[in-house]
Amino acid sequence: MSIAGDLIRGHTDAIILARLLQSDSYGYEINKTISTMTGGKFELKEATLYTAFKRLEEQDYIRSYWGDQGSGARRRYYSITPEGREACHRLQLEWLETRQIMDHLLEGKDTL
Numbered sequence: 001m002s003i004a005g006d007l008i009r010g011h012t013d014a015i016i017l018a019r020l021l022q023s024d025s026y027g028y029e030i031n032k033t034i035s036t037m038t039g040g041k042f043e044l045k046e047a048t049l050y051t052a053f054k055r056l057e058e059q060d061y062i063r064s065y066w067g068d069q070g071s072g073a074r075r076r077y078y079s080i081t082p083e084g085r086e087a088c089h090r091l092q093l094e095w096l097e098t099r100q101i102m103d104h105l106l107e108g109k110d111t112l
Contacts (some may be wrong), residue, residue: 012052020062020080021088038076053078061087
């Protein structure tokens with residue numbers, strides 16, 4: 001069973017920022033890590049990923065730079081900014097609250 005995109009779509013920024021908290025990275029590597037971490041059940045579409053990168057850069061949550069050329073194609077790397085670290089923390093708290101609400105609703109309890 002793969003994870004429905006609609007379920008995670010609103011959390012794309014949090015997922016990307018959380019990956020960049022670990023280390024600077026580039027799009028393909030981030031997506032491969034997400035796929036590996038979910039056992040292949042979830043990965044971001046390329047258009048979704050790069051749209052999110054653009055949005056996060058415009059919000060000053062990430063910065064991009066070109067990596068060393070070495071062998072192969074030149075890669076555009078992304079790093080998280082201090083503002084991005086704050087946003088990531090806030091988004092993680094929002095996810096915890098959302099998860100708590102969903103668990104509550106699905107368990108059929110009357111009040112939180």
